[in-house]
Amino acid sequence: MNPVSRLQHFRQRGGDLVTAQFVLLGLVALSGRRSHSVDVMQKVAGCGLMVLGGVVVVGSGRTLGRNLSPLPEPLDTAELVTTGLYAHVRHPIYSGLLALGLGWGVLRGSAGALGWTVALAALFHFKSEREEKALLARFPGYAAYRERTRRFVPGVI
Template sequence: MTPPTRLQNFRQRGGDLVAAQFVLIVLVALGGRKRKSVGVVQKVAGLTLMALGGAVVAGGGRGLGRNLSPLPEPLDTAQLVTTGLYAHVRHPIYSGLLALGLGWGILRGSWGALGWTAALAALFHFKSAREEKALLVRFPDYAAYCKRTKRFVPGVI
């Protein structure tokens, strides 16, 4: 039996989900290219969500440090992170990306961007479920962490 190729290994570790995520993020961005006239409140709301989302993505990445991987399978050297933003939600990077998409759609007055953001939310639901199965196998404390911490929005989802 031949060893798996790099592409096969990437796909086995959830690379298809990462590729779909990348495509959806591009579609969110392109979906907001044509701007409809929006009011001041809509502009402020959109920019606020985008700023919050960007800060959450950056903070989540910083919190993971060397544990950061786009794949839903943890790195061989990974350690469980439950501090910082991870004390409030299990997947802050996904939350931040969704806030960015929502803010972009609102700012641009784009139903297309909002629709693609909804599709991205569905993908993150499935990707995070796969990720959590792997984390439960890898880290015995992960089950207790899941019971006390919501997936995407503190105290809600």
């Protein structure tokens, strides 16, 4: 496959969303410049959110195993995963990344990092909608799973 065909294939499978995701993650990280002094409680809260986010991302990735892909289109060999953290939320990796961004913004007292995290949340909403359309078409059990499981936060969102 030539480079132009590869790029077209990447874009057809949602690659533009993945590119935007990594740009926003970079902006969150680079916006972590302190805008004011941060007290101990803010540091503890920020670190706690970052640890929680990291654990959720790593744990969810391990649960997905060979099904893991940054693209919103499932792999040809994918199976529906509804165990582990996926028993509680449909997109725990996105939730974990948002907790990391929120924690970084709180830890650093950075309005910029918090703002980019909000933008990332909006992107994850749209990316997850595209992903869910593909999952509904691919897996007959996905509709029932979606009915009983929240998108990002157990019992909330």
